[in-house]
Amino acid sequence: MAYVGGGRYTLSGHSLDDWEASTIAEIDSRLVAGLLVLAAVADTRGFGKAAERLGMTQSGVSKAIARLESRLNARLVERTSRAVELTDEGRALCQRVAQHLAGIGEAAAEAAKSRESVRGRLRVNVDPLFSHMVLAPRLRDFLRHHPELDLRIETRDRIGDLVSDGFDLAVRFGEPTPSALIARRLLNARILTVAAPAYVDRHGRPGHPRDLASDAHQCIRAIDVATGQPFDWEFCQGHKTVSVAVNGRLTVTDSGTKLGACLAGFGVAQVIDLGLEHQFGSGALINLFPDWSDERFPLYVYHVSRNHVPAKVRTFIDFIIGSLGADVEPAPDRRPAARA
Numbered sequence: 001m002a003y004v005g006g007g008r009y010t011l012s013g014h015s016l017d018d019w020e021a022s023t024i025a026e027i028d029s030r031l032v033a034g035l036l037v038l039a040a041v042a043d044t045r046g047f048g049k050a051a052e053r054l055g056m057t058q059s060g061v062s063k064a065i066a067r068l069e070s071r072l073n074a075r076l077v078e079r080t081s082r083a084v085e086l087t088d089e090g091r092a093l094c095q096r097v098a099q100h101l102a103g104i105g106e107a108a109a110e111a112a113k114s115r116e117s118v119r120g121r122l123r124v125n126v127d128p129l130f131s132h133m134v135l136a137p138r139l140r141d142f143l144r145h146h147p148e149l150d151l152r153i154e155t156r157d158r159i160g161d162l163v164s165d166g167f168d169l170a171v172r173f174g175e176p177t178p179s180a181l182i183a184r185r186l187l188n189a190r191i192l193t194v195a196a197p198a199y200v201d202r203h204g205r206p207g208h209p210r211d212l213a214s215d216a217h218q219c220i221r222a223i224d225v226a227t228g229q230p231f232d233w234e235f236c237q238g239h240k241t242v243s244v245a246v247n248g249r250l251t252v253t254d255s256g257t258k259l260g261a262c263l264a265g266f267g268v269a270q271v272i273d274l275g276l277e278h279q280f281g282s283g284a285l286i287n288l289f290p291d292w293s294d295e296r297f298p299l300y301v302y303h304v305s306r307n308h309v310p311a312k313v314r315t316f317i318d319f320i321i322g323s324l325g326a327d328v329e330p331a332p333d334r335r336p337a338a339r340a
Contacts (some may be wrong), residue, residue, distance in 0.1 A: 006140050014110060033099050034068030037061055038076060038086075042094050045083050103254035125162065125170035128155040128298065129255035142319050145231030149272070149312060157225045157269045162304060168313050169303040171320060173272065176224075181302045186319075188296040190273040193235070194285045198265030206268075207293055209235040212246045218267035219246035223253045233270060236294035272297055 040050035041061065051058045069076050076090035086094065126135065131153060143151060159170045162181060176183045195210070199218075206212055212233070213220055221230040230251055235242045248267060252258045253269070263284055264267035273293075277286040287293070301320060303313055 002060070010050070024298055030067065031071065034064050035093075035101060037064040038068060039094055039098065040064065040082060041077060042086050042090070045085065047084060050325050055170050057192065078204065117148070118146045119311045120312060120316045121150040121151045121152065121317060123167050124316065125152070125156050125159060125167045125172075126153050127299075128157070129259075129272065130274070131155050132256060135320075138319075138323050142316075144310075146315065150165055162302060168310070169301060171299070171300050171301050173297055175298060176300055176302075179302075181304060183252075183292050183300045183302050186299045186301055188298050191270055191297055192273050192276075192293055192294040193233075193249070193268060193270050193288045194262060195268045195288055196263055196265040197286060198269060198337065199262075199282060199302040200243065200286060201263070205286075206288060209233075209242050209244050209289055213270060215247060217247060218250070218263055219248035220258050220267045221246065221248050222255070222258055222270075223250045223251060225253070229272070234295055235289060235292040238290050238294060241295075242292070274299075 007321075035053065037050065037056075040053050041047065044050045044053060047058045047061045047065075050056075051061045053060070056064075065077055074089045074093075075087050076093065078085045133153075135153070137316075139151070139153075143149065154167075159172050160167075162170055173189075193212075194301075195205075204215075205216055206217060211217065219233070223229070224231050233244045234244045235244065250261060250267060252261070256267050259271060261267065262271070263279070268288065276285065280287065299318055302318075303309065303312055
């Protein structure tokens with residue numbers, strides 16, 4: 001390396017700008033490590049002190065400098081009996097990369113901090129019913145406890161591609177489809193068949209699930225987004241399952257509309273037993289077939305990685321579990337969903 005006009009240096013006849021451009025695609029962990037060692041040697045003016053700072057052996061520091069000099073084809077360090085001094089080439093290189101090395105250190109520290117701190121933006125894909133019935137009433141307290149968190153909740157009918165869509169995690173009902181995501185089942189919610197008292201007053205209370213096939217009843221059907229067709233109505237009692245081809249003129253795509261129409265007395269609906277304590281306690285809804293309530297619909301939380309899960313993701317999963325209370329399953333640690 002030699003000085004040229006304009007305050008620039010060359011490595012083996014090439015400017016540092018040329019060297020940076022030609023090697024940017026080849027930068028690897030060993031090169032960065034070598035530059036970090038060189039910076040420590042420059043600060044401490046000795047291999048021994050640099051080794052102490054970096055947690056390396058003195059021999060390891062010497063070998064790292066030798067590899068760096070070999071890679072750059074330039075002598076970077078002069079070793080004397082009293083001290084270690086950087087050559088002109090070594091000082092010039094340190095000056096040029098100092099800012100970049102500091103940035104690497106800051107980025108690493110920031111990443112480590114985010115691993116342990118509940119901060120930054122958290123984007124969550126949530127089932128609309130779960131968001132409305134369970135999360136919404138509790139979000140104020142959650143955000144009050146985590147003032148550095150920017151939470152973005154998006155209600156969607158599908159989980160989609162969690163990574164390419166930019167989500168940190170998702171909460172969905174139904175069994176997982178083949179995926180590389182990590183999935184944890186939180187609960188198996190009951191499916192209840194309900195109606196409002198006003199509906200029962202007009203149409204009478206059905207005595208058996210098969211009675212809903214009669215023209216005397218109106219059933220509010222819901223679309224299965226996976227098939228585009230209405231869900232089949234099934235009723236479970238222990239190991240016994242009854243399928244009923246129900247009648248109904250209203251078909252909906254979201255649970256909120258279905259529940260609202262049912263509460264208004266329009267018809268019978270099958271709903272997930274989640275967050276409905278007030279409606280049952282006040283008498284706004286009637287469980288028509290308490291002896292046929294053994295059908296279950298699972299709730300899963302999904303995230304991308306089993307290892308190095310950010311604190312904000314772990315904390316939000318704990319928040320979900322706390323919101324479910326005693327209903328949450330004693331599930332094993334996060335496990336991968338079925339893989340294709």
